[in-house]
Amino acid sequence: MIRTHKISQISVDTVNSDVTLGGWVNVIRHLGKLSFVELRDASGVIQLSFISEVTGNEAMNLVSELNPEAVIIVNGIVRLRPTPKNRNQTESALEIEVSTLEIVNNSESLPFEVVTDSPVQESLKIKHRWLYLRRARMQRNIELRSRAFQAIRQWFVSREFLEIETPILFKETFGGAREFIVPTRNHPGKFYVLRQSPQQLKQILMVGGFERYFQICKLFHDSYPRSRRQMEFTALDIEVAFATEADIMNLVEKMFKDIVTTVEPEFSVNQSNPVITYHESLTRFGTTAPDLRFAIELSEINIDKLSLPGFFEIESDPNVYLIRIPKRVAETCKDLALKSLLNGDFKEIARFSTDSASNEYKSADSFFNLFDSEWRCYLTEIQERDLVLMVTGKRDIINKAVAASRKEVAKNIDLKQWKHDWMFLWIIDQPLFKQDVASGKWKSRHQSFTAPKSVEEVFETEPDFERILGREYALVCNGQEMGGGSVRIHNADLQKQMFRLEGLNDSEIEYYFGQLLHALRSGAPPHAGATFSLDALVRMLAGESNISEIIAFPKLGNGIDPLTGAPTSINQRTLDAFHIENSAEDHNL
RNA sequence: GGAGUCGUAGUUCAGUUGGUUAGAACGCCAGCCUGUCACGUUGGAGGUCGCGGGUUCGAGCCCCGUCGGCUCCGCCA
Numbered sequence: 001m002i003r004t005h006k007i008s009q010i011s012v013d014t015v016n017s018d019v020t021l022g023g024w025v026n027v028i029r030h031l032g033k034l035s036f037v038e039l040r041d042a043s044g045v046i047q048l049s050f051i052s053e054v055t056g057n058e059a060m061n062l063v064s065e066l067n068p069e070a071v072i073i074v075n076g077i078v079r080l081r082p083t084p085k086n087r088n089q090t091e092s093a094l095e096i097e098v099s100t101l102e103i104v105n106n107s108e109s110l111p112f113e114v115v116t117d118s119p120v121q122e123s124l125k126i127k128h129r130w131l132y133l134r135r136a137r138m139q140r141n142i143e144l145r146s147r148a149f150q151a152i153r154q155w156f157v158s159r160e161f162l163e164i165e166t167p168i169l170f171k172e173t174f175g176g177a178r179e180f181i182v183p184t185r186n187h188p189g190k191f192y193v194l195r196q197s198p199q200q201l202k203q204i205l206m207v208g209g210f211e212r213y214f215q216i217c218k219l220f221h222d223s224y225p226r227s228r229r230q231m232e233f234t235a236l237d238i239e240v241a242f243a244t245e246a247d248i249m250n251l252v253e254k255m256f257k258d259i260v261t262t263v264e265p266e267f268s269v270n271q272s273n274p275v276i277t278y279h280e281s282l283t284r285f286g287t288t289a290p291d292l293r294f295a296i297e298l299s300e301i302n303i304d305k306l307s308l309p310g311f312f313e314i315e316s317d318p319n320v321y322l323i324r325i326p327k328r329v330a331e332t333c334k335d336l337a338l339k340s341l342l343n344g345d346f347k348e349i350a351r352f353s354t355d356s357a358s359n360e361y362k363s364a365d366s367f368f369n370l371f372d373s374e375w376r377c378y379l380t381e382i383q384e385r386d387l388v389l390m391v392t393g394k395r396d397i398i399n400k401a402v403a404a405s406r407k408e409v410a411k412n413i414d415l416k417q418w419k420h421d422w423m424f425l426w427i428i429d430q431p432l433f434k435q436d437v438a439s440g441k442w443k444s445r446h447q448s449f450t451a452p453k454s455v456e457e458v459f460e461t462e463p464d465f466e467r468i469l470g471r472e473y474a475l476v477c478n479g480q481e482m483g484g485g486s487v488r489i490h491n492a493d494l495q496k497q498m499f500r501l502e503g504l505n506d507s508e509i510e511y512y513f514g515q516l517l518h519a520l521r522s523g524a525p526p527h528a529g530a531t532f533s534l535d536a537l538v539r540m541l542a543g544e545s546n547i548s549e550i551i552a553f554p555k556l557g558n559g560i561d562p563l564t565g566a567p568t569s570i571n572q573r574t575l576d577a578f579h580i581e582n583s584a585e586d587h588n589l
Numbered sequence: 590g591g592a593g594u595c596g597u598a599g600u601u602c603a604g605u606u607g608g609u610u611a612g613a614a615c616g617c618c619a620g621c622c623u624g625u626c627a628c629g630u631u632g633g634a635g636g637u638c639g640c641g642g643g644u645u646c647g648a649g650c651c652c653c654g655u656c657g658g659c660u661c662c663g664c665c666a
Binding site for chain 1: 599600601615616617621622623624625626627628629657658659660661663664665666
């Protein structure tokens with residue numbers, strides 16, 4: 001052992017004992033013949049004192065050579081500080097009176113500071129990753145990530161789930177994301193692909209008799225990265241045999257609740273997840289990933305003519321809408337929300353709030369009491385102090401204004417202030433197919449294995465693609481898509497029909513999905529499952545807006561890794577072994 | 590591929606209607622300082638203003654092009 005203690009183990013019990021510590025130089029303060037050095041290891045920070053009367057000459061000379069972020073090993077005596085630091089109580093009232101100092105590795109001048117949390121260009125953060133990882137923020141985030149993964153594994157294992165690995169090297173599939181291809185020397189001209197999902201194999205596991213499967217796994221998409229997305233990302237994959245939508249939704253709901261509160265006990269999760277349909281989410285919130293913490297909501301009132309003496313009159317325009325601004329937004333950033341909202345080319349008729357203290361608005365109670373009770377359903381769950389606007393105008397213009405308002409609020413409020421609140425919801429009844437803009441062809445919105453709500457519909461000779469809904473459920477939290485899943489098809493004929501609807505002929509179906517269809521014909525149980533982005537979960541737990549802050553070694557937004565320079569070209573001699581010719585003009589070898 | 594935005598010291602940024610020698614903070618180097626703790630203090634080094642072209646007596650600033658970063662859309666859970 002090089003060290004006798006971790007820094008966190010230095011306590012009042014260790015006063016006057018001889019200790020050897022090792023770590024990084026945090027901060028150096030020279031005061032003439034007296035020097036202080038803050039030493040940092042993974043467990044904490046402690047002050048080292050270099051005093052000429054006590055410290056050896058050698059160490060006194062060496063300390064002047066120290067640079068920040070050097071690695072040192074010191075031996076000395078634990079002492080109570082004569083003037084303990086009282087400004088920051090997390091710092092110890094103890095220090096080490098150094099007798100010997102060894103500079104294991106001094107440090108060059110730094111491209112950015114480690115001790116602060118000041119902003120740094122993304123490419124620098126990655127190029128000098130070893131430095132950026134030393135920052136307290138990254139130490140915290142990576143530790144949090146590890147704890148979250150650990151908690152998830154425990155949660156599932158304790159419920160009789162097995163974590164089963166499935167191969168990363170897979171076969172080309174049809175649909176979904178673009179895949180990375182992997183050549184092999186053993187089979188010239190042939191390729192594996194990096195899995196974009198363990199979907200087919202986990203279904204085969206169900207057929208194979210493993211009824212409760214989960215896996216924390218890396219998935220790969222050859223698509224463009226974003227601030228919340230990398231080309232390779234980590235997912236939680238689940239599949240359960242003899243399960244229905246409700247089984248999976250209940251399981252997942254409880255799991256997220258437990259994980260969030262286990263990992264960050266001060267966070268609060270909504271008691272039960274609202275379930276709304278895809279269509280309802282679009283019409284009410286203008287998005288399929290609403291943030292219920294500030295869900296500025298739009299709903300239409302279908303009336304021809306409305307006249308309420310004392311309040312307002314609507315003459316000819318039948319397009320009347322209510323916009324609800326939740327109390328939280330109304331209270332913290334009302335002006336912000338209203339300003340961007342009222343930019344739109346529509347007319348505000350009236351404004352209500354149940355805030356009786358304010359004379360600015362008419363009371364919602366007095367307003368709604370004028371109506372039949374069924375009017376209230378136009379706005380779900382109106383709460384005390386919500387602000388409600390009644391407007392008239394073109395739907396798409398109002399929609400735009402509401403979207404702009406949501407965006408403005410999301411951008412400007414201090415989300416960290418609200419990050420403790422987790423508002424989950426389920427989105428169900430998504431159409432299974434979407435039309436490709438370029439080709440006009442219908443293809444699966446997600447993957448082709450989801451059971452349709454109505455089997456008859458998909459066997460019609462002229463199926464109405466837009467109306468075919470899936471037995472799907474997507475989980476959304478605070479405006480972030482967490483993932484989702486579905487009840488899978490366990491009947492080979494139905495599965496084959498779904499592939500046909502996507503335009504595949506029989507030989508293509510056999511080529512891409514023969515293995516799955518064969519398995520389904522061999523005693524497949526009904527099953528359902530889900531996949532969730534653990535990067536999204538950890539990002540939210542850490543309160544970060546960019547995913548690269550919760551990944552040890554991320555890539556840039558263009559897919560380049562400044563740390564290693566990947567991707568690079570490969571020399572032709574190597575490529576020859578794969579029988580691959582590089583037709584790109586840009587060779588960097 | 591499209592839109593927006595940015596590119597100035599090691600880092601983060603400021604830089605007015607185009608005007609003389611391009612600034613600040615932090616960091617770095619040197620001196621002084623025996624209880625600092627974001628130490629203080631005195632001094633110093635450090636810039637092809639992303640790159641190329643243009644307009645102008647004169648460009649960090651205006652115009653055109655180009656490269657790169659970030660965000661968003663397309664793509665993608």
